[in-house]
Amino acid sequence: MQKHSDFTQYTEVTPSAAIDPARHGWRAKCLQRLIRLDLPVPKTVALPCDTVRAIAAGQMPDIGGIAARFDGVLVSIRPSPGNPDWGGPNTVLNVGMNGDKHAQLARDHGQAFADATYLGFVQSYAIHVARLDPDMFTAEPSAEALAAALAAYEAEMDEEFPQSPAQQFTEVMRSMARAWEGTTARLLREAKGAPADAPLGLVVQEMAQAFGPGLSGRGTIQLIEPVTGAPQVTGRFRGLKPANRKAEETLYLVKDKRGHSLEEAAPEVFAALQEHCQICRRKLREEMQIEFALENGALKVIDAVRVQRSARASVRIAVTLAKNKIINREEAILRVEPRAISELLHYQVDPRAPRDRIARGIAASPGGASGRLVFTSADAQASAARDERCILVRRETSPEDIRGMHAAVAVLTERGGVTSHAAVIARGLGLPCIVGASEIDINQRDKVLKTKDGRSFREGDVITVDGTTGDVLAGQAEMLEPALDEWFTTLLHWADNVRDIGVRANADTPDDARTARMFEAEGIGLCRTEHMFFDEDRLTVMREMIFADTAKDRKVALDLLLPMQRADFIALFDIMAGLPVCIRLFDPPLHEFLPQDREGMRELAEALDRPLSEVMRRVEALSEFNPMLGLRGVRIGVTVPEIYEMQARAIFEATVEASKRGAAVVPEVMIPLVSAKREVELVKMRVDAVAAAVRTATAADFDYRLGVMVETPRAALRAGEIAQHAAFLSFGTNDLTQMTYGLSRDDAGRFMSDYVQQGVYPEDPFHVLDEDGVGELLLMGSARGREIRQDVTLSVCGEHGGNPASIAFCRRLGFDYVSCSPFRVPVARLAAAHFAL
Ligand code: PEP
Numbered sequence: 001m002q003k004h005s006d007f008t009q010y011t012e013v014t015p016s017a018a019i020d021p022a023r024h025g026w027r028a029k030c031l032q033r034l035i036r037l038d039l040p041v042p043k044t045v046a047l048p049c050d051t052v053r054a055i056a057a058g059q060m061p062d063i064g065g066i067a068a069r070f071d072g073v074l075v076s077i078r079p080s081p082g083n084p085d086w087g088g089p090n091t092v093l094n095v096g097m098n099g100d101k102h103a104q105l106a107r108d109h110g111q112a113f114a115d116a117t118y119l120g121f122v123q124s125y126a127i128h129v130a131r132l133d134p135d136m137f138t139a140e141p142s143a144e145a146l147a148a149a150l151a152a153y154e155a156e157m158d159e160e161f162p163q164s165p166a167q168q169f170t171e172v173m174r175s176m177a178r179a180w181e182g183t184t185a186r187l188l189r190e191a192k193g194a195p196a197d198a199p200l201g202l203v204v205q206e207m208a209q210a211f212g213p214g215l216s217g218r219g220t221i222q223l224i225e226p227v228t229g230a231p232q233v234t235g236r237f238r239g240l241k242p243a244n245r246k247a248e249e250t251l252y253l254v255k256d257k258r259g260h261s262l263e264e265a266a267p268e269v270f271a272a273l274q275e276h277c278q279i280c281r282r283k284l285r286e287e288m289q290i291e292f293a294l295e296n297g298a299l300k301v302i303d304a305v306r307v308q309r310s311a312r313a314s315v316r317i318a319v320t321l322a323k324n325k326i327i328n329r330e331e332a333i334l335r336v337e338p339r340a341i342s343e344l345l346h347y348q349v350d351p352r353a354p355r356d357r358i359a360r361g362i363a364a365s366p367g368g369a370s371g372r373l374v375f376t377s378a379d380a381q382a383s384a385a386r387d388e389r390c391i392l393v394r395r396e397t398s399p400e401d402i403r404g405m406h407a408a409v410a411v412l413t414e415r416g417g418v419t420s421h422a423a424v425i426a427r428g429l430g431l432p433c434i435v436g437a438s439e440i441d442i443n444q445r446d447k448v449l450k451t452k453d454g455r456s457f458r459e460g461d462v463i464t465v466d467g468t469t470g471d472v473l474a475g476q477a478e479m480l481e482p483a484l485d486e487w488f489t490t491l492l493h494w495a496d497n498v499r500d501i502g503v504r505a506n507a508d509t510p511d512d513a514r515t516a517r518m519f520e521a522e523g524i525g526l527c528r529t530e531h532m533f534f535d536e537d538r539l540t541v542m543r544e545m546i547f548a549d550t551a552k553d554r555k556v557a558l559d560l561l562l563p564m565q566r567a568d569f570i571a572l573f574d575i576m577a578g579l580p581v582c583i584r585l586f587d588p589p590l591h592e593f594l595p596q597d598r599e600g601m602r603e604l605a606e607a608l609d610r611p612l613s614e615v616m617r618r619v620e621a622l623s624e625f626n627p628m629l630g631l632r633g634v635r636i637g638v639t640v641p642e643i644y645e646m647q648a649r650a651i652f653e654a655t656v657e658a659s660k661r662g663a664a665v666v667p668e669v670m671i672p673l674v675s676a677k678r679e680v681e682l683v684k685m686r687v688d689a690v691a692a693a694v695r696t697a698t699a700a701d702f703d704y705r706l707g708v709m710v711e712t713p714r715a716a717l718r719a720g721e722i723a724q725h726a727a728f729l730s731f732g733t734n735d736l737t738q739m740t741y742g743l744s745r746d747d748a749g750r751f752m753s754d755y756v757q758q759g760v761y762p763e764d765p766f767h768v769l770d771e772d773g774v775g776e777l778l779l780m781g782s783a784r785g786r787e788i789r790q791d792v793t794l795s796v797c798g799e800h801g802g803n804p805a806s807i808a809f810c811r812r813l814g815f816d817y818v819s820c821s822p823f824r825v826p827v828a829r830l831a832a833a834h835f836a837l
Pocket residue numbers: 526528587711731732733734735736797798799
């Protein structure tokens with residue numbers, strides 16, 4: 001092994017030392033700040049990252065200089081990564097401990113203390129440095145346990161436990177340097193945003209020995225409760241009470257009914273600790289957890305780290321620091337990770353509670369819920385009618401399951417990806433949902449769910465869906481409540497003041513619209529009207545309309561649907577109180593409204609009073625080989641114009657009605673799945689005619705805006721000529737992604753994880769907008785549209801509208817707004833503010 005001494009630069013951490021976080025890491029810099037704040041920090045030395053890197057590469061520094069600085073005392077060696085969130089190898093305490101030191105400690109402080117200290121060091125050295133099996137080194141302290149640990153070490157390593165402090169130093173540093181370079185550690189920190197060559201420094205510090213005749217021990221303290229972020233002194237303390245030094249007694253940090261506490265035993269120390277936390281808070285501008293030791297009554301501050309916090313606590317802490325003028329509002333906004341706040345909007349499986357995971361899938365809609373298993377939508381409804389919470393499990397869901405989904409508290413599907421039917425609907429409803437759980441095997445007939453490891457769950461068994469992590473758990477899990485509190489609202493208002501792209505919600509029902517208002521969306525960016533036709537009373541009329549042989553018969557059915565649609569729109573307009581509402585005309589293939597199985601067809605034949613054979617023939621005739629590319633969207637509008645005419649009439653009549661009693665409504669009417677200019681011209685002509693007719697009939701005037709959904713590559717390419725007839729262009733990036741890739745949004749979930757794992761796609765393109773391909777179409781489409789019509793409103797209303805990276809992209813293209821599921825609106829508001837700062 002090479003020996004180098006020239007790269008072993010180390011710096012004693014003093015107020016004036018040149019400690020650079022980029023070179024020495026975050027912890028070294030933080031300790032220097034604590035020293036500058038006059039906190040009682042023991043002697044500390046920082047090793048720079050280049051030295052640690054050289055150690056990992058096999059060079060070994062001459063650590064003689066460092067060892068000499070700590071001659072005869074025990075030290076701790078801690079990681080000092082470039083960023084506190086990047087983790088790091090385990091700290092090793094009491095380096096320098098050996099037989100001589102053990103004897104000395106026994107003389108000065110008693111055998112038990114000496115044995116415990118030495119055993120602790122041997123255990124951590126064996127596990128973290130020599131990488132021996134942890135199970136061999138878990139014994140509670142005693143003289144025998146120490147002897148056994150030393151013997152086990154020798155047996156495994158064929159050498160005596162190292163006695164030279166210099167050798168211990170060297171080995172500890174080498175193992176920490178190498179652990180940092182390991183693949184797992186690298187992947188974990190890269191997931192937290194660390195660069196591939198993230199630096200690690202090391203910090204060597206004289207151990208504050210928690211013993212002596214006076215009160216001694218170790219602990220941590222912080223001023224904040226970590227789950228809620230409420231002010232509350234929390235932490236722990238473990239020490240020896242002077243009166244009873246033989247038996248180590250756990251002292252609580254704060255006064256506690258269960259036993260003695262540091263607060264009572266040493267109120268002045270307790271007060272000093274709080275004061276130290278306050279100083280950190282003011283000067284380091286952050287809630288810090290202080291790690292301390294009491295050495296024979298004297299307080300030492302060993303370290304301070306950001307208080308670990310839940311998403312909920314992070315919001316409250318940031319807002320409180322800003323309100324206390326310790327940081328400004330912009331900084332408060334930037335301190336909260338947008339993705340994390342979706343946790344606050346739902347019940348969450350308590351991350352602290354034990355979990356019995358039975359399967360994993362794609363986390364498609366966040367939040368947690370426990371309930372009884374049901375396998376059909378009818379059973380879900382029956383269960384809801386009994387006031388029993390149920391979880392709907394399906395191979396995949398179809399529009400017919402919508403009522404079952406409404407009745408369930410969570411949804412689990414074996415198939416599908418992030419834009420599958422189940423995922424989209426669940427996000428809209430705010431239901432926890434896992435899709436693509438391919439490890440489970442569902443037997444619909446026997447109503448049994450089998451897991452990969454052979455466990456069976458039957459109808460009525462309780463399971464938990466954790467839609468935030470994608471875990472399916474057995475039994476009932478402990479939950480945390482949603483937190484739409486004053487801190488959350490305040491932070492989002494601050495975010496609204498700085499962001500420069502609008503945020504609307506995709507909302508189909510009055511409930512969705514109310515949720516959208518609650519989350520302060522600036523309007524509805526997409527109302528998928530077809531979802532209004534799945535309610536029981538309407539489905540039958542809808543089917544009658546589909547089965548009508550003549551235009552006259554069809555009109556009879558549509559006349560029945562008209563007042564229902566009108567009422568839907570009035571409700572939406574009323575709730576949205578003058579905010580823009582963008583209504584998309586009918587989009588899906590008609591066969592989605594028809595039953596697929598024989599039983600359903602028999603029921604339909606009865607309801608329509610037609611022979612079963614005719615119903616079957618009709619269903620067969622409407623079925624398509626490739627329905628997503630078939631007769632749907634504007635193609636229905638062009639070929640069966642009465643449906644769009646009915647919807648336009650309902651929209652305009654509702655406009656007149658709602659405007660009478662509230663703010664003037666200017667509805668936005670949106671045409672889906674356009675691929676040619678002529679489609680827009682035809683629909684526009686008819687919608688204009690309906691508007692004129694309604695104006696005449698009601699003697700009321702109103703405006704409306706007609707726009708186009710850009711969901712086919714051709715619409716993006718021809719956006720210029722399309723914009724001649726469109727006041728707005730809304731990019732439906734779900735279909736646009738499907739068609740650009742030629743990738744079925746309902747089936748891609750089956751192999752998406754393989755594709756991402758093998759690096760074919762960097763991410764699931766239905767989840768994070770593919771900027772290179774689909775993004776190029778957005779770029780061209782928006783530029784071409786704006787060239788012809790400068791004031792054309794541009795937006796995205798696919799699922800990507802709620803994804804922070806995709807919002808950043810839309811903002812760069814100068815889009816006016818994004819529209820996403822109501823439950824993602826807060827995330828979008830905060831993310832948009834981050835990008836504007
Ligand atoms: C889209 O395609 O992006 C879209 C918003 O429409 P839907 O998801 O209803 O097809």
